[in-house]
Amino acid sequence: MKPDEGTSELDALFAAQREAHRRAPFPDWPARRDRLRRLLALVLDNQPAIESAIDADFGGRPRAETQIAEIFPSVAAIRTALRSGRRWMRRRRAPVSKWFLPARAEIVPRPLGVVGIVVPWNYPLFLAIGPLVDVFAAGNRAMIKPSEHTPAFSALLARLVGERFGADELAVVAGGPETGAAFTALPFDHLVFTGSTTVGRKVMRAAADNLTPVTLELGGKSPAVVAPGYSLERAVPRILAGKLLNAGQTCIAPDYALVPRERLDDFIGAAQVRARAMHPRGLADRDYCSIVDARQYARLLRYLDEAADAGVRRVDLFEGTARNDEAHRLAPVLLIDPSTSLSVMRDEIFGPILPVLPYDRLDDALAFVEAMPRPLALYWFDDDAERAREAIERTHVGGACINDTLMHVAQEGLPFGGVGPSGMGHYHGRWGFDSFSKLTPVFRQSRWHAMNLFAPPYRPFVRTMLGLMKRL
DSSP states (O other), X not given: OOTTOOHXXXXXXXXXXXXXXXXXXXXXXXXXXXXXXXXXXXXXXXXXXXXXXXXXXXXXXXXXXXXXXXXXXXXXXXXXXXXXXXXXXXXXXEOOOGGXXXXXXXXXXXXXXXXXEEOXXXXXXXXXXXXXXXXHHTTOEEEEEOOTTOHHHHHHHHHHHHHHSOTTTEEEOOOOHHHHHHHHTSOOXXXXXXXXHHHHXXXXXXHHTTTOOEEEEOOOOEEEEEOTTOOHHHHHHHHHHHHHGGGGOOTTSEEEEEEEGGGHHHHHHHHHHHHHHHOTTGGGOTTSOOOSSHHHHXXXXXXXXXXXXXXXXXXXXXXXXXXXXXXXXXXXXXXXXXXXXXXXXXXXXXXXXXXXEEESXXXXXXXXXXXXXXXXXXXXXXXXXXHHHHHHHHSOOSEXXXXXXXXXXXXXTSOBOOOGGGXXXXXXXXXXXXXXXXXXXXXXXXXXXXXXXXXXXXXXXXXXXXXXXXXX
């Protein structure tokens, strides 16, 4: 579908997928496997083109980062589904209450139908392929709405999908906000949205009109907490690796760091040393990503200007030039102990700015995290396993890493999703298969059973048996 062609073609495309699902509502494993194999070939056969398109959209994104954060996890997810999808499809035995024996029960995973996937600009391949793998494994058809902020990649994806899939299997719908609004208003059988909390609320309202279930991946302010005594030589490189990947334009990037007050200066010094080792040429380093466009770049500059006006201490992590307005490239910055009233502490940053807040007691750090909206991730750095376990129990987050950042999202054996303001629902691997399936309960009555004894007219025997059953 071409950009912003209106809702008539969008409705026709959806109707074609819905009719195709009606004709084949329960595709067997060979059909699902075929779709997954075609999807795998789409990614593997077009890696240079994918890297170039995303690089063009960002105005400079390292090809290695596209491989690390988009192509590799997409391929890994597809291969996991190819290995395990047949097993996920199997009917699952379920227990029957002893009072209903010898009846049997089972759970039948069945496809939902047509699933809509709204993709953000920050990881335009992986955040399309990730949920799509689970959608296909579960036997569904899908429509993808990529971001208008990645036009080169969106055009490439539409072309590659058109070459390998029928429009009634998989379709890419390009367009701006009006198309996005029309897309989310379609009566999908499930809708996946990845993006900001503000837009997520709008998506959920649109889906509610059709009672469409939603999976929302929304981000939020994910904290990194360095516990007393934990090695900064280990913590700082891992925090910066998570923060500087894609120049911080990652929904699960550390959004602020909490460090013991007496180690604040050591943390700052270690961060400067590590950032310069990672990117020795500073802004000129080709392994450092640009901000995706002028609008996002201006938003980040506003955060810095507001912090400067408030007298917040700023620490530049690169030597030399701190910004390139024409190429919208911004060097990483630490903001030391900013007020929670500032935008940089209220909004998800989505850029290479890291507020660093000192704390006096670990309980104070935990209380701070608990007082903030529930984030998509928590990064806890601690050698005390019991204390780390207690921190996970006290905080309410979408997911957590102990002694690292980002790594939980790459695990197909773990569900990925938010909680509260950071989202709802989850996917990845078996968890995604179940999210995009209707787990249909089936009860099979036996030829001989006692249920007729409980039919009207109700005799004294019924009350006697009910009393017995409640005691046992």
